[in-house]
Amino acid sequence: MPAKLAASAFALFAEKGFDGVNLDQIAAHAGVTKGSLYWHFNSKRELIHAACAHYYRMYQRRINEALAGVTDPAARLEHTLRVAVRTCLMDQANRVFTMEIFTSAVHDAELRRGWQQFYDSVREFYIGLVRAAAVAGAVHVADAEQAVNLMLAAMEGIKLRALFEPEICSPTEEERLVEGLKEILGFPAPKPSRNG
Amino acid sequence: MPAKLAASAFALFAEKGFDGVNLDQIAAHAGVTKGSLYWHFNSKRELIHAACAHYYRMYQRRINEALAGVTDPAARLEHTLRVAVRTCLMDQANRVFTMEIFTSAVHDAELRRGWQQFYDSVREFYIGLVRAAAVAGAVHVADAEQAVNLMLAAMEGIKLRALFEPEICSPTEEERLVEGLKEILGFPAPKPSRNG
DNA sequence: GCGCCAAAATACCGATCGGTATGGCGTTGT
């Protein structure tokens, strides 16, 4: 049940923000009432943290699935990037959710730590992927760390931009976004006949 | 008085967010009471919009001051960039305030329009500056618009990152940030003896 | 069947806060 509540919280927070959802709504979404919710969580804040953990796990699960059985460094990097774009940029709900994390993290040190931990692990993962791809000669970067930092910043910037210009993250733009981010990571320019 | 209330609202929102400040606090900060505040503004929402307008005007005033009497295209671009970094990245209060705009804009079309209008004018201004500097041979970009988009995305990404890693926007990092953004805009790499 | 415990439901509480109603004061115009 706590996992179901966390999932419900995530779903509703991603739609209306942390302050836009009350606990009765979350409980109802999970099929129980607020009293039951309080049996499992001590406060709304605790539930927010659980919703964040839910999101981080979901992202990690997607990456693991995308990389299962993939050994080629360049392919691993590209798959990771595609999942990230699909999950973090194309999905409006997830964009809204992470924006709520940022805004609330200003005043909540634990939330901030949680995000930073997540962000750092994502970043280190990318750095490792880029380095492996560079050794394999698939990408060319002077400094893997800097390229990853720039790529992640660009992703965050796109996310922000999409909040008021949702069309830049429409399905028809996905491939363009992926290509732009790949370029930052040092992938060679796309060829007309390259493998999708 | 309405301007004073808007300024007070901006100052407090930039510290605690839109939902973290009540109208009594804003009124007190402006030296009046809530009744007087309601004489001038119909609702908290209207006050939020006034605070946003205050911020946009402040930014524009700073740019105008920085560019007064500057005619060299490269200098104009660099000055604009420095003011933007100082105002939008180095100033924690302003970072917090703009994050609040983004989060609220998801559910407030007018707020969204206001921000988009501001963002578009900033963007067009940069494109104009980059093109002028390119004609003057001071920067080298294949596509001014794309370079500006990337630079602005990077700025937004840095802003987000700074929310949980404030040290990346510390005074000692300012020059590094400026140089990184200049590089995106096609400025030549810094020389050891270049003019500050 | 009874007791225990976990989980859930229901009713309630107090604080908060945006918003409203009303009265007061100072200034200006007639």
Next chain:
DNA sequence: ACAACGCCATACCGATCGGTATTTTGGCGC
């Protein structure tokens, strides 16, 4: 002197919502 108006202060209102207290329910073991 009086009326009108702008601006302001104070008191009040109702809705909301996180959180608490109490009761109920279901499952399990004996």
